[in-house]
Amino acid sequence: MDLRMDQDFRDFVAAQTRPLLGFAHALTANPHDAWDLTQETLARIGERWGRTRFDEPAAYARTVMVRLNIDRLRRLRRELPLLRGPSEEVAVELVGETDAWLVEALATLSPRQRTALALRYVEDLDVRTIAERMGCSEGTVKSQLSRGTERLRQHAREHGPLRVTTGEV
Amino acid sequence: MTEQQIKDGFDRIDGALAPPMDAAERVERRVRARRRRRRAAVGGGTALALAAVAGTVVALASGDDGSDMVAVDQPPGPASTLVMTRPDGSTYAFPEVTVSCQPPEGEDVTGGPQRIWATSPRHIEGQRVTEPFVYVAGIVDKIAGGRSFTFPNDWSTSSDKYPLVLFVADTDGNEAASSAGGESGTVRVLEASCDPVPVLRLAVDVTLGSEVGESSLDLAGRLR
Numbered sequence: 001m002d003l004r005m006d007q008d009f010r011d012f013v014a015a016q017t018r019p020l021l022g023f024a025h026a027l028t029a030n031p032h033d034a035w036d037l038t039q040e041t042l043a044r045i046g047e048r049w050g051r052t053r054f055d056e057p058a059a060y061a062r063t064v065m066v067r068l069n070i071d072r073l074r075r076l077r078r079e080l081p082l083l084r085g086p087s088e089e090v091a092v093e094l095v096g097e098t099d100a101w102l103v104e105a106l107a108t109l110s111p112r113q114r115t116a117l118a119l120r121y122v123e124d125l126d127v128r129t130i131a132e133r134m135g136c137s138e139g140t141v142k143s144q145l146s147r148g149t150e151r152l153r154q155h156a157r158e159h160g161p162l163r164v165t166t167g168e169v
Numbered sequence: 170m171t172e173q174q175i176k177d178g179f180d181r182i183d184g185a186l187a188p189p190m191d192a193a194e195r196v197e198r199r200v201r202a203r204r205r206r207r208r209a210a211v212g213g214g215t216a217l218a219l220a221a222v223a224g225t226v227v228a229l230a231s232g233d234d235g236s237d238m239v240a241v242d243q244p245p246g247p248a249s250t251l252v253m254t255r256p257d258g259s260t261y262a263f264p265e266v267t268v269s270c271q272p273p274e275g276e277d278v279t280g281g282p283q284r285i286w287a288t289s290p291r292h293i294e295g296q297r298v299t300e301p302f303v304y305v306a307g308i309v310d311k312i313a314g315g316r317s318f319t320f321p322n323d324w325s326t327s328s329d330k331y332p333l334v335l336f337v338a339d340t341d342g343n344e345a346a347s348s349a350g351g352e353s354g355t356v357r358v359l360e361a362s363c364d365p366v367p368v369l370r371l372a373v374d375v376t377l378g379s380e381v382g383e384s385s386l387d388l389a390g391r392l393r
Contacts, residue, residue: 010193013192013193013196014192014193017188017192017193017196018187018188021186021187021188022182022183022184022185022186023183025182025183025185025186026179026182026183029182031186034186035186035188038188039195039196039199040199042196042199043196043199043200044380044381046196046197046200047200047342048342048381060382063382064380064381064382066350066382067349067350067351067378067379067380067381067382068349068380070349070350091188091189091195092186092187092188092189093186093187093189094185094186094187095184095185095186095187096181096184096185096186097181097185098178098181098182098185099178099181099182102175102178102179102182103182106182112350117179118179121175121176121179122179122180122182122183134350134351135350135351135378135379135385136350136351149175152170152175153170156170161170161174162170
């Protein structure tokens with residue numbers, strides 16, 4: 001298959017890159033990692049486009065992305081250069097505001113906690129579907145959501161909108 | 170802090186980034202790069218397999234006339250009973266596994282700790298894997314000494330390198346690894362050494378998580 005000739009895949013990339021990038025941003029809390037993860041996800045699907053029948057390619061792409069992120073992709077790719085993509089400069093553009101405290105808080109979470117929260121709050125998925133996407137039990141998802149949410153709230157109390165000032169003069 | 174406030178924060182993160190204008194071209198380049206690496210890996214794997222089958226290594230010394238060429242018998246190669254089992258119960262055995270302390274061709278590993286690899290031949294036609302292959306890579310100092318590794322593992326070590334990675338690729342495009350999420354099981358490292366010759370003996374009983382959102386794959390057996 002010559003991807004340059006495959007308009008279906010180009011259409012898929014055109015339609016899905018932005019939403020996948022947003023999801024990846026929530027998964028990674030880092031613009032560079034988000035773009036890298038988005039490209040890697042699309043590249044893996046592109047490799048198989050035309051050879052594999054995807055019933056729901058957009059949902060499939062998110063599952064691939066979740067697995068890659070849980071995998072802590074960059075570390076694995078250092079171990080498996082066969083699968084490593086080329087390094088690139090940050091190519092994405094910041095076009096909206098983010099809550100700095102939330103980005104900071106997400107960076108302190110484990111990849112699995114970030115993944116569970118992103119699936120819950122960005123994708124609006126229920127616990128059962130999150131478990132399917134992450135390849136783990138519902139109990140594990142509940143635990144990750146509970147700990148992750150509590151960590152966010154703790155960070156908000158200490159560094160974010162819920163911070164209490166002492167009123168020193 | 171309410172659920173809605175957290176949701177609003179995630180909505181802003183979701184919408185904060187715009188991809189580059191040439192996103193499609195960048196993705197295409199990455200797909201092509203992956204394909205090139207796979208083709209390079211096939212050549213390297215085949216060369217390693219041929220060397221293993223030959224059973225000898227020809228060492229060239231520094232003589233100008235070539236008279237110092239000597240043939241050195243290698244110790245017997247590793248015996249592998251590693252078997253991959255798919256969700257439908259079908260299996261694939263990897264009887265031919267090569268152990269080496271030199272990185273497989275196409276793998277750019279320079280510096281860092283001494284590593285050891287166990288790989289089966291890679292057969293790829295075009296972009297398609299025509300026979301499953303297995304890939305094991307370990308950092309010798311971190312896996313030697315009769316250690317066992319239970320998965321999933323957060324590798325809570327001071328190093329950011331995985332001590333041990335297991336990976337299989339199947340003919341349907343599925344790729345599964347020991348750190349892809351959904352992995353479980355145990356690997357016992359019976360022996361790992363590069364001196365005087367590469368030796369890697371393993372007892373494997375793991376489920377490897379799919380990296381491409383497909384089914385997990387079981388890998389079990391011994392390398393001895």
